[in-house]
Amino acid sequence: MSDTLQKEEQIKASINAAFRSAKVSIQRKGRIIVEFRGGILPAFASYLKEYLNFKHLSMISGVDWPEDNQFELVYHLWSYEQSIHVMVKVRLDREAAKTKTLTPLWEHAETYEREIHEMLGVEFEGHPNMRDFILEDWDDLPPMRRDFMTREYVDEVYEWRKGREDAQDVRQTIAEQYNTEVPNFNNEDK
Amino acid sequence: MDTSFNLWILLMPFVGALVGLTYMGIGRRIIARVQHRYGPPIFQNIVDVLKLYSKKTAITHGVMFHLAPTLAITGTISTLMFLPILTGPHGIYLFSFKGDLILLMYIMVFGCLAMALGAGQSGNPNSAIGVSRGLSQMVGYEAPFVIAMVTLMVQFNTTSVHDIIKAQDSFVHWNMFQSPFAFIAALFAFLGFMGNKPFDVVIAPAEIASGPPSEFGGKYLALMQTNRGMFAFVKLVLYVDLFMGGAANFVSLLAKTFFFYLIPLFVGIVNPRFRTEQAITFFWKWPTVIGLLGFLMVIL
Amino acid sequence: MSAILQEKETTLYLGPQHPGITGNMMIELKVTGDTIRKATTHVGYLHRGFEKLMEERLWMQCFPIVCRICVPEPDPNEENLARAIEELEGREVPERAKYIRVMMLELSRMATYLLWMGGQSGSAGLYTMPQWTVGDRDYIIDLFEELTGGRVYHMYIWPGGVRRDLPEGFEGRVRKVLDYLEQRLTDYDRLLFENAIFLRRAQGVGILDKDMAMEWGVVGPPLRGCGIAHDVRKDEPYEVYDQLDWEVITHEGSDVYSRAMVRRKEFEQSISIVRQVLDKMPSGPVHNPGPNPLKWRVPAGEAYVKTESARGEFGYYVVSDGSLKPRRVHVRGPAYVHGVSLLERMLVGANIADTSFIMNSLGTCPPEIER
Amino acid sequence: MKEDWGKEAGNIIARWARKHSLWVLAYGTGCGAIEIPPTMTSRYDAERFGITGMATPRQADVLLITGYLAVKTLKRVIRTYEQMQSPKYVMGFGSCTINGGMYWDSYNTIKRLDDYLPVDIFINGCMPRPEGVIDGFIELQKLIDSGQANGWKKYQDNLEWYRTNQKKVIKNWKMPDYNW
């Protein structure tokens, strides 16, 4: 086991040595997760890119964690030489989500950041070209936020074709057949 | 004589258009066959034109835009008028006695220019680019064409198409064989004329929509399609006149023109399109050199 | 004549309705004459919000919709999501299913390359080629239809294996199609890959710098067209790719032509891979069943899986919070970089005529850019 | 009496020509576009019916809505449709155009195409097979023949209604007026 994860362990050690604020864990062979809390992200990214050879920025994902009141940005980096994929996770405050752009390091980060800006509403300081990406004239909540309810939005904006109103719920129909009522204990305190 | 003459004047444009469009239809079937499929009915292009005439048309881009198709078709009809269509005792000459090769060369461009102006006014950038490409390419293929024409004129010492036809009295005297260099040069120019691949930079669908005609629809397009059919016929007849000694009857005319029609068709089936500057360079290279060679041989 | 027009800068909108554009997107070009001075891509015409929709769907319900993410080649999407879930759950996949999956992925690669060949030559105005290749692609589609029941959207690869076993005599029919395609390759070569005009159009056009390719996250044939031998199938072998004999194709030149040649040669590789798969395919079950889909909870965690699609690395980042529905599925389509920022960069200085030519050579696929 | 006869004959010819020459606008608006190449190329060869792709809306007769329409695309599609010359026909491909299809709960796609554009024919499928597409064309030909493919007239007559629906989803309406 230790034999196969040697490269990963090395990278873990180097990151730990250079950045105290980064919590590194090895997920499996070829997958490293770095939780980066505090500090300057561009410096860390540049360290990964220049010193550890993670040249390839695969993508930037944004995950919404409303229960923690945070957004999580995941930077996916790939090293061709070592065949290792690193996910750098950064947590941002959901109310004032703001971070530094990585466009100076990777020019194509521009589109990812534009998308995250549009879909989650994260600000990227120093981004050169923050124009609309996918949506046009969008004035609701950023759609990828968990509190944006797409089904409610659809009900409001679009109309359904008529003719399907006679649909019945099987469970409800059965309950009615026998004059029973199904109580709801879902919202009771445990 | 007079009635038949008037009749032919009236009929010829229609015949020309029908023949041209039918050739295109046959061409589409041949293309389809190479492409491993059946293709449309032979008269598809005629149906298309009929449909276009039946369409309501509501596009407004200015006077020139309106006039362009009409001007273009006028140009083509006048070219047709000055072209000997059938030779021999039952020949159809229309006004061709009065005109000559230089006049033909001039009025053939007239229609294209009209189109260019109309397209230019449509305001569609695709049209504008198409026009500019068309004009550039015209500069390209006109070079070998003019050289070939001049060669012929010098060779026979005349500017009359009629005389050139007369000079090719038998099979072996066809200019095809008599002055092969001029023929080859003219043939390359012909590929450019017909706007088939690899020289269809003007309409190049994948690049600039359909080029100059982008904004033309409905009846305008119908006129333009008719014009295209007719113009194809004009060009074919001209080449038959110049290089295959004309045709004495309709059967031979159709056979000969169809032969000429097949050449750009076959080239077009199997080749992609040049870029504009590549097309121009191409024309100025091989065809021009060959044409000049033929010209030199004639004057020496 | 063109010199006069050279002075003026025109704005040319390529798309969204434009025959030269692949799919439904738009490139705003600033041109002088035929030369492009500036290119700006506009995407979002195909945005359906898959990632949002998946948050609203049960894990199983995601499968019918992920295949729609990339229309021309849906299978890598199914493969990715299935593999991500298997990684999260630790579910084993039967050996036979792995072979069938490889066969599916390679067939889909071939189908995509055929479509691409048509697109590439069609954008250069050679319409005989798309007629041939798209027509021949239909034979692969027929195989898909027979195996999965659907022509385009297969819904075939799913967690724990594949949906159905091979039908009777299917292997023979696959071989027949492979033989046919192999023989057709000669025709394709003659018509397109050796065509003098195509060579003139393609060589030296759309140059992608080697270093830039690495740094910009270029993947797939465009990367290998720069002479860099990287392929997910070798870098991180999945399914049974490490048990098959094949090589990573590279081509020096970094231009449209070298990218075309990479694909052309990979087509042969795919044929060989499928043949090997058919030779080696073990017998046994094809599906390792999981829980009832209606109450299926995938353990909390995250997984990043990648698959080498015909256009390059397809990555899925899947986050589960242990509930009935995915927390987040983020899709990294290979065309995301190729089709937006890289294209903008590469078009500067190019001829308008080469726009869709270059676009095709990069394998731009708008539906997966905007999902 | 004679005039009527002439008009009638003209109509018959026009309908016949329209029916046998359907020029399709090359605009892949959704995923159904992936089945258009097989339909148009050698395996199914829709050109047998005179169906050809056209590059610009000015020249096209049929607008294929190949599946879902994102709101952003809808705006362009309306513009495209209005640029086409009458008589023009709209074909709705697959489930998405009928009642939302797969993307019924997507915030960015319209659900019922006929609210925004007059649809002459719907084709079943997700997406329709080439056979289905050809079947749709044949059905459209029948409708043209019987004079029932009148979506374009409907659009003119009910422009107000269509506009209201269109403006409901397209938030920033900046488009030239429709002139026919």
Add this chain to the structure above:
Amino acid sequence: MKNIKGALVPFSALKYLGKKPHTVRYPFEKKKTAERYRGFHFNEIEVCIGCGTCSTICQNEAIDMIKIEGVEPGRGDSGLRPRIDNGRCCWCGLCVDMCPTGSLSLTDQYLHTSPDPDSYLLIPGVDNPEMKENISFTKSDTEPLLQFDRVPMRELDGAERVKSFAEVVLGYMQEEARAEATRCVDCGLCVTACPDHMHIPEYIGAIAEADDAKALKYIYDNNPLPEMCGKVCTRQCETVCAIGHLGEPIAIRWLKRYATEQFPDPAAILNPKIAEPNGKKVGIVGGGPAGLSAGYYLALRGFDVNIYEALPRMGGMTFAGIPKYRFPLDSLDKQIDYMKKVGVKMHNNVRVGKDITFDKIRNDNDAVFIGIGFHVPYTLGLTGEDLENSIQAIDFLRRVNIGETVDVGKKVVVIGGGNVAIDAARVSRRLGAEVTILYRRRVEDMPADWEEIEGAEDEGVHIVPQGIPLEIIGENGKVKSIKYGMAEMVPDDKGGRPRPKLIEGDEHILEVDTVIGAIGQEADYSFLPKEIMDELKIERGRVVVNELKQTSIPDIFAGGDNVNRTMDAISAIADGVRAVEGISHYLLDE
């Protein structure tokens, strides 16, 4: 040179001019779709049970469950059938793979073009019966999506069991229960079969969600004796389970048992809200499931409830008739204790008609509920039946359960094939006897649960099917042996199930110590005063009641075995629950 070659080789394509195109000339020639093609839906209306799983799994919400003419709702059938909105469907076929009965399939038909967008609704099987011929994509047996195999229940080994009265079934562990609950598709068809119409999908769902407390709340909503049901219920629900059509039904009973076993004190979880006393009194005759249920819910509603029971413990037949290896005493006590907490007043060892008159109860209370059960056995009608060691199963079981020592000797014959017969046999095994069951018909005709029959066989009970007892032979006033004849099954002339017909001459004699008869029981109405007996409408030994369990005498309600024919605990509970409605209605005029 290369250039010239490159310019010429493309022309080789022209050779295709002479080749036949490969075009499929649709519509003139048609290509056959693949055998698995996924086209329009087809539904076998007769096979479909209207469970709605297709509708639930459909990610497009394309499937509606609708009422269809000619399809009646019933036991195990919701009466609804799917309708597909082809304006939504994507033909992924998940519905087919999820269909528990396999009635839904896809066909190779796919063409529908219409200018009318409203024409895209399809009721498969009704609108397209002709497509039955075209079915192409069907459910796969080898790659199922649903789980058809039950999580096995752990049990004591057969040899181990006979040594004591320890409970045979060990119950699910937490993971097992979760896994089993996960199999459920939440259709609710089980509710149609449950006499009490419990909220089965809801509590199974709660177990799958790892929320056992919530499950308990759903369970107690209309069943106050769930632990008993979880152990001994006849589980009609499982017979109609959607999953049971192609696989093993969900172990609904075991899941209920699991949920109840998680909490030693239900009161802590349920926190029952007891209404303010409303001043009305209800007397209940018989402390069986019916009486207890009625008592519990009446008490919750603020009634003053008194239950009179002749036996030393509450529970009626579930106490007296069911052996303790199936239903242990502490389990019963737990539930009775909980009921007492709620405020039900219970009086044991009070036989109505002897210790207290029925009239007194009637006078003291505003309403009376009779749930006396069937405790009087039918006689066998054989010679020698009155011999000393010829006993009745129901008496035998009661005596064992109360704690008396019963000596059955070494060899026992049990006559009958119901649950009581099996119980008697298995109890006898535990008392150390060798047991033979004589049953008139075949094993598969036995009304007893198959699990019970299997359990009996595991424990070494010998079953003689098609054996008709002819005579009990005695010696010294005691049973010595039994004579029986073998029967063959002949078809019933009236179209009923096959009848046994004695084969002449094929007679056997079995040496026995004890003969236990178990062919049925009836009620004992002797406690009722004559004038009430006259007034009370009784048919075939059962009191006639209306929907709300009210008898022909308005203030007398009845339930349990003495009312309904199913004769099981859950029906009795259902009666109790319904009677609560009736009594409330009658007394409070709600």
